[in-house]
Every structure is written in structure tokens, then in C-alpha cells.
Amino acid sequence: MPNVKLVNVRKTFAKGRVVAVDQVNLHVHDKEYFALVGPSGCGKTTTLRMIAGLVEPDEGQIFIGDRLVSELPPEDRDIGYVFQQYALFPNMDVWDNVTYGPTVKAWEDRKRERIGREMLQMVRLYERADAVPRELSGGMMQRVALSRALAAGAELLLLDEPLGALDAKIRTELRYEIRKLVKDLDLTAIHVTHDQSEAMAVSDRIAVMKKGRILQVGTPHELYMKPQGIFVANFIGESNFLEGRIVRKEGKAGVIVRLRGDFDVKSRSNGRLKAGAKVVLAIRPEAFELVQGKEKLENSLVGVIEKVRFEGTDIRYEIRLVNDEKVIVVRPSLGGEWLEEDNNVTIGFSPEKSHMFPYPEKGLRAELELE
Ligand SMILES: Nc1ncnc2c1ncn2[C@@H]1O[C@H](COP(=O)(O)OP(=O)(O)O)[C@@H](O)[C@H]1O
Numbered sequence: 001m002p003n004v005k006l007v008n009v010r011k012t013f014a015k016g017r018v019v020a021v022d023q024v025n026l027h028v029h030d031k032e033y034f035a036l037v038g039p040s041g042c043g044k045t046t047t048l049r050m051i052a053g054l055v056e057p058d059e060g061q062i063f064i065g066d067r068l069v070s071e072l073p074p075e076d077r078d079i080g081y082v083f084q085q086y087a088l089f090p091n092m093d094v095w096d097n098v099t100y101g102p103t104v105k106a107w108e109d110r111k112r113e114r115i116g117r118e119m120l121q122m123v124r125l126y127e128r129a130d131a132v133p134r135e136l137s138g139g140m141m142q143r144v145a146l147s148r149a150l151a152a153g154a155e156l157l158l159l160d161e162p163l164g165a166l167d168a169k170i171r172t173e174l175r176y177e178i179r180k181l182v183k184d185l186d187l188t189a190i191h192v193t194h195d196q197s198e199a200m201a202v203s204d205r206i207a208v209m210k211k212g213r214i215l216q217v218g219t220p221h222e223l224y225m226k227p228q229g230i231f232v233a234n235f236i237g238e239s240n241f242l243e244g245r246i247v248r249k250e251g252k253a254g255v256i257v258r259l260r261g262d263f264d265v266k267s268r269s270n271g272r273l274k275a276g277a278k279v280v281l282a283i284r285p286e287a288f289e290l291v292q293g294k295e296k297l298e299n300s301l302v303g304v305i306e307k308v309r310f311e312g313t314d315i316r317y318e319i320r321l322v323n324d325e326k327v328i329v330v331r332p333s334l335g336g337e338w339l340e341e342d343n344n345v346t347i348g349f350s351p352e353k354s355h356m357f358p359y360p361e362k363g364l365r366a367e368l369e370l371e
């Protein structure tokens, strides 16, 4: 039962000067498809390598299936590991690559043959068993790497940017294929990626990491709908950030916020912030209503369209607010009229669709920085 638990895990490099992973607590459930996302350098690979036993933590405990594994060497952890770079043996054909684990473990021939066939059929490459890696496409090599990782019977699969080296189209196809395989085989998977849309598409739950720490864990829906901080609101999906100050309470659950440029909007109170507090409102591009000209909407802001981008399923507008130099990204639901650049517009949002956060100590820009 490979559930995975990390308790207060910490790892530093360079004699403690680089803190790669800082007091991480994490519980990945059995048979869960779990993603670890965050910008490059935030500690994802180090976390995965500690679970695999390739890197030793400075502090903390790691459990796999309720077994403390800190003292257990990698080969005894029953883990399948797939890297971004297809790490196949270049001189071995596909068959020998896939049956490498069973061969090392000296499984009897019949069992090895059966596993090799099953694994390759599973990734639809049985017909290519004689090929060597360089004769295969990137997507095929990654499918071979996947079947090799699982051939020795691992129930826990660790994936480190497994799709990072592939073309966009293949990347999208293969991510659903990997998820299906994990679910069909009842595996537990931890998938590391810096690509939040990939994590959103395949995972049951996601942990967002920044600078060695976990900021929030939740389902894709929870992270998107209820980000607990500015960084997550920005990293998962897209958000606009409006800066202001709370003027007063309004009704039971509302507050009036005076935005930079001196216009007042109503937002949802978070219960803790008081009048006078400096705040940031996060609002998703699709949460805005958009109309041409001057009109009275809820929380009206007036602006000029600077850019229009047709993106297939969406139209993306960049709107410069009149009272502020701020550019707001708006993706209204399709079906309305298509507005053009230089049009004067009004945008509005309902208070329920804004998330209010305290203004970050080091400033908004620093908070949003990826590295
Ligand atoms: N072997 C190492 N020696 C020194 N620093 C390292 C080593 N491995 C990782 N780091 C540093 O630890 C931090 C986290 O790295 P990593 O876990 O690879 O991040 P990610 O996979 O999220 O990009 C980075 O600052 C990186 O430079």
C-alpha cells in the first residue's frame, strides 16, 4: 500500500547555504495521482529524490506504506522512476531495456517474458521490441521508460518532468495516457512539473511549492477556486491583482476597498483584515464582465482595450484602467460581441469572485517572483 508521508523533511546543499527543501510535510494517499508543482529551483526534484532514496534528508522522516524508509537503500524501496531525459540504455533494444529490472532481479524466464510483453503491450510498443532507443520518437522513448520503470513491479511511480522534452501535442496526449495507466494499474504516482496546466489536467491533488516550502495542497478545483495566497492565485491559472486599502465593512461579509487610483469596490471580507489594512484583490480573467462604453456594472472599472488576442476557445483582452496605469487581463465568456483595440470599455466583477489578501511584506512584485 504505497501511501507516502514526509514529516518535517529538510535538505540543504553547499554546507547549509542552499536550502533546497524546508520543513516539508506531505501525505500522498495510496493510489493517488499527486503532483508537485512550482517554479524551477523550488525543490521538486530534491523532494522526489529523497523519496526515492537517491538523496538523504538532513532532517525529518519519510514513510512509504507506513514503513520508515530513511535507512532503506533505493533498490529496496520498490519505486519506479521516470526522468525528463529518457535515461534508456542506448545500446540495448526496447525489450532489454524493459526487462532490465526483472533480469537484475533474476526472475525466471517465463515470468520475465510475460512481464516484458505485458508492459510493452500496455504502452503499445510490443511491435517495436527490437528497436534501439535512437530509432524511436521522444514520445515512444518515454513510453518505454515508463514500462521499464514499472516492469519490476513497483507500485509507486515517481515522475520528474516526464513530458518536459516532448512537443506540445505529444505532451498533452501522453499526460492522459500516463494518468490512465496509473489508474488502471492501481499505482500511486507523484508527478513533478513546473507546468501548472499539466498538473491541473492529470492530478487528483496538487502541492504548490515555492523556495523549498509547500504553500498549499488541494484538488485542482480547490487551488483554483480558493487559493490561500497571492503566489498560488498567480501560479495556478491566471489572476489580476488590484492593490488598495480597506475603507470599511459593508454588510455581513463584505468590505469596501479603495483601489489605487481612488475608486471604491466591494469585496468579500476574509474576516481578519481590518479597516485601514493594505490589501491585494486577486480576480480571475474570466470573472470579469466586459461591456463597451460607460455603463454601471457591479464594481465598475473604466478602461481602454490595448490588446485583443483570439486564442481559439477564448478571447483575451488586455485593458488599461483609466484611473490607474494597471493592465487587466479579461477573458469574458464567449458569445458576446467581439470588441476591438482602442475601444473604451467598462469591466466589473462580483465581490464573491474576488479573493482578498494582506499586502505582502516585501511588496507584490517580490511575492509573485518565480525565482
Ligand atoms: N546537488 C546539489 N548541489 C547543490 N545545490 C543543489 C543540488 N541539487 C539541487 N540544488 C539546489 O537546490 C535547489 C532546489 O533544486 P531542485 O530540487 O532541483 O529544484 P526543482 O526540481 O524544483 O527545479 C536549487 O536551488 C538547486 O540549485
Ligand SMILES: [Mg+2]
Residues within 6 Å of the ligand: 041, 044, 045, 046
Ligand atoms: Mg527539477
